[in-house]
Amino acid sequence: MTVSLFAHYKLPEDMQAFDAHYFSTHLPLAQAMPGLIEARLHRITGAPMGQPDLYFICELVFPDGAALKAAMASPEGMAAAKDLMKFAGPLVKMYIAQTATSPVTA
Numbered sequence: 001m002t003v004s005l006f007a008h009y010k011l012p013e014d015m016q017a018f019d020a021h022y023f024s025t026h027l028p029l030a031q032a033m034p035g036l037i038e039a040r041l042h043r044i045t046g047a048p049m050g051q052p053d054l055y056f057i058c059e060l061v062f063p064d065g066a067a068l069k070a071a072m073a074s075p076e077g078m079a080a081a082k083d084l085m086k087f088a089g090p091l092v093k094m095y096i097a098q099t100a101t102s103p104v105t106a
Contacts, residue, residue, distance in 0.1 A: 002037065003065045005072075006095045009056040009088060018055070021087050027058075029080040035067035036060055055091075061099075068096065 012018040031039055040059040044052045062068040071077045084092060 001064070002099045003062050003068050004097050004099060005060045005062070005068060006097060007058045007060075007084070008054055008093045008095070009058075010053060010091045011055040012088070012091055015055065018088070018091075022056075026080065026083050026087065029076065029083055030058070030060060032076040033060070033071040033080060034074050034076065035062050035071045037062060065096075065098075 009018075027039065027041075030036075038061040040061065042057040042059070044054045044056060046052060060068075062071060072081070
């Protein structure tokens with residue numbers, strides 16, 4: 001069962017500046033974390049009820065909790081965390097979740 005670190009970003013004042021920093025600086029730092037299986041990027045485009053209060057969600061997928069913990073304690077993880085607080089500290093909330101799947105029945 002994989003474990004994911006989710007970063008939920010509120011709408012930034014300057015979306016172009018956010019995107020420029022995120023994709024040129026922050027994402028490469030996060031992708032360098034050891035043990036990372038996949039980075040899933042989700043741009044929020046709407047909400048079923050009203051306006052969304054989020055701009056972007058990043059999901060970093062790891063094989064298990066131990067791998068996530070090691071990645072966060074690594075020099076690469078610490079560099080990503082430092083950069084995150086510098087450019088998006090007030091905008092971001094982070095969550096850790098285990099992944100389980102359930103078959104869809106028609």
